[in-house]
Amino acid sequence: MTKQEQYTLAIQQIEAVIAGENDTIANMANSAAVLHQTFGFWWTGFYIVRGEELVLGPFQGPVACTRIRKGRGVCGTAWEQGRTIVVPDVHQFKGHIACSSESQSEIVVPLMADGRVTAVLDIDSRETAAFDDTDRCRLEQVAALLTR
Ligand code: SME
Numbered sequence: 742m743t744k745q746e747q748y749t750l751a752i753q754q755i756e757a758v759i760a761g762e763n764d765t766i767a768n769m770a771n772s773a774a775v776l777h778q779t780f781g782f783w784w785t786g787f788y789i790v791r792g793e794e795l796v797l798g799p800f801q802g803p804v805a806c807t808r809i810r811k812g813r814g815v816c817g818t819a820w821e822q823g824r825t826i827v828v829p830d831v832h833q834f835k836g837h838i839a840c841s842s843e844s845q846s847e848i849v850v851p852l853m854a855d856g857r858v859t860a861v862l863d864i865d866s867r868e869t870a871a872f873d874d875t876d877r878c879r880l881e882q883v884a885a886l887l888t889r
Contacts, residue, residue: 748879751779755883768887769860770799776864776883777801783844784865788816790858795820798860805840814838819849820858825877829870841865848872850880854888862887 742750754775759768769787777785778801786800788809795809795816812821814836819826828847831837837847844865852860862884866872 744875745879747779748875748882751775752879752882752886754779755886759886765860765887766799772862772883772887773799773801776880782864782871783867784841784863787852787860787862789860790820795861802865803841803843806838809838815847815849816861816863819851819861823851823853823858825850825881827872827877829872831865843867845869846871848876848880850877850884852884852888859888 755772758771758775762768773785773787776782782802784800784802784805786802786805787798788795789798793811797805797807809817811817815826815828815834826849828834828837831839831844831847844867846866846869848864850862851858852862862880864872864880
C-alpha cells in the first residue's frame with residue numbers, strides 16, 4: 742500500500758471514530774492512536790494552547806515534556822508562525838526540544854480555529870527525513886477534521 746493509500750484509510754478511520762463525538766480531547770486521543778498504529782511513528786500526539794504555553798495533550802509513545810513556550814522548539818515555532826513545519830533532521834533545527842534522543846525527524850501541524858492556533862499535532866520519527874509533502878497535506882486534513 743502506498744503512503745497515500747494508508748492516509749486515505751487512516752483518515753476514513755479517524756472520520757468514523759470522531760463522528761458523533763464532539764469532545765476535542767477524546768477525538769485527539771483516537772486520532773493519535775490511528776496515526777500511530779497505521780504508520781508506526783515514534784511519537785504521535787498533541788500539545789494544546791493554554792495561555793502563553795503549549796501543554797501536553799493526548800499522545801502515543803514515550804513520556805514527553807509537558808510544557809512548551811510560544812516560539813520554542815518546533816512546536817512553539819509552528820504555533821507562533823501558524824504553519825506546518827517539517828524538520829528532516831532535528832539536529833539541524835536550532836532550538837529543537839529533544840524529548841527523546843531517538844527522534845531524528847519531525848512534523849508539527851497547527852490546528853486552527855477562527856484564524857488562531859488552538860493546538861498542534863506533533864509527530865516524531867526515528868528515521869531521518871521521514872516526512873514529506875504527502876504527510877504535510879494529509880496531516881493538515883486531519884488537523885482540519887479536529888477543529889470543524
Ligand atoms: N521536539 C518537540 C518537542 C515535543 S516532543 O518531540 C514530543 C519540539 O521541538 O517542539
